[in-house]
Amino acid sequence: MIDNGHAEPVAESTAETGQVWYLPHFSVYHPKKGKIRVVFDASVHFQNKYLNEELLPGQDHINSLVGILLRFRTKPIALSCDIQKMFLNFKVTTEHRDYLRFLWVNPNLSEVKEYRMTAHLFGATSFPGVATFALRKLATQNSSKNPEASAFITKNFYVDDGLASVASVPEAIKLIGDATKICADANLRLHKFASNNRDVLKSIPITERASETQGLDLYKEKLPAKRTLGLEWRTDDDCFTFSNNLTKKPNTRRGILSVVSQIYDPLGLLTPFLLQGKMIMQRACKESEKWDDDVPEDITNDWNRWKSQLDELQDISIPVLPV
Structure with a gap:
């Protein structure tokens, strides 16, 4: 410098x-x-x-x-x-x-x-x-x-x-x-x-x-x-x-928010998928009292199922041909 x-x-x-x-x-x-x-x-x-x-x-x-x-x-x-x-x-x-x-x-x-x-x-x-x-x-x-x-x-x-x-x-x-x-x-x-x-x-x-x-x-x-x-x-x-380079986080309200927030999608191309993750986050906020407590088992199961699909993001390609 x-x-x-x-x-x-x-x-x-x-x-x-x-x-x-x-x-x-x-x-x-x-x-x-x-x-x-x-x-x-x-x-x-x-x-x-x-x-x-x-x-x-x-x-x-x-x-x-x-x-x-x-x-x-x-x-x-x-x-x-x-x-x-x-x-x-x-x-x-x-x-x-x-x-x-x-x-x-x-x-x-x-x-x-x-x-x-x-x-x-x-x-x-x-x-x-x-x-x-x-x-x-x-x-x-x-x-x-x-x-x-x-x-x-x-x-x-x-x-x-x-x-x-x-x-x-x-x-x-x-x-x-x-x-x-x-x-x-x-x-x-x-x-x-x-x-x-x-x-x-x-x-x-x-x-x-x-x-x-x-x-x-x-x-x-x-x-x-x-x-x-x-x-x-x-x-x-x-x-x-899209690539899946997300860091692993615990199954807590804080961890779920961190993972969902890491997916960058300014054009809203992944909205149908991201909306599911945000709905799980919403449930976690309602049913878990503290940010760093483990979420209930039913939410954990849905969250793990959602996370298992993250690797499939790299198989998605959006053609950007001129209109």
């Missing part, structure tokens, strides 16, 4: 001047990506104050998730992409950086250093609004020169994830090129491109493709599945699928 200019040392001359705030931080490891992300906690209280209560969220510019997913498959050629480290690419004004200080201890515990963020960070109330507003502003500035790419950035991004569908391969290639250039001019990198069309993928530099396709022989091998806004998109045969 320091090498990339996202954080800077606090100068000794300013170490004790003005108002400051120190943020606790911790690391989160993503097992699938093999990466560690630093997360700052802007909701930690100190003397009855915390940073997030002093920040305003601003106007909600985030697009509807359902709307993006529906527009994603109105035309036959689909593509998705991602803005690399979106929040960290937007700078915080110098006079506000002292509210984003943090301490760093050397590995040998011999020295504690003070740093402060120069860029927006995950976890602060105001920063999603700032980043989304800036992205829309960028699109507006380019709307007359590149209307299609500007509309894509404005309407079809959910924070840092972009999804689109177009009528032909040439349109897809042009859209990717124009959107990439608009973002690059503002020091934003569009990458992790995926598509259901091999010709579109061939037009994209290997380093800018999604990691699942970087080492792929596009002439011979099957296109892999891609996680898209929480949905499993099987690009080779263009279907939405």
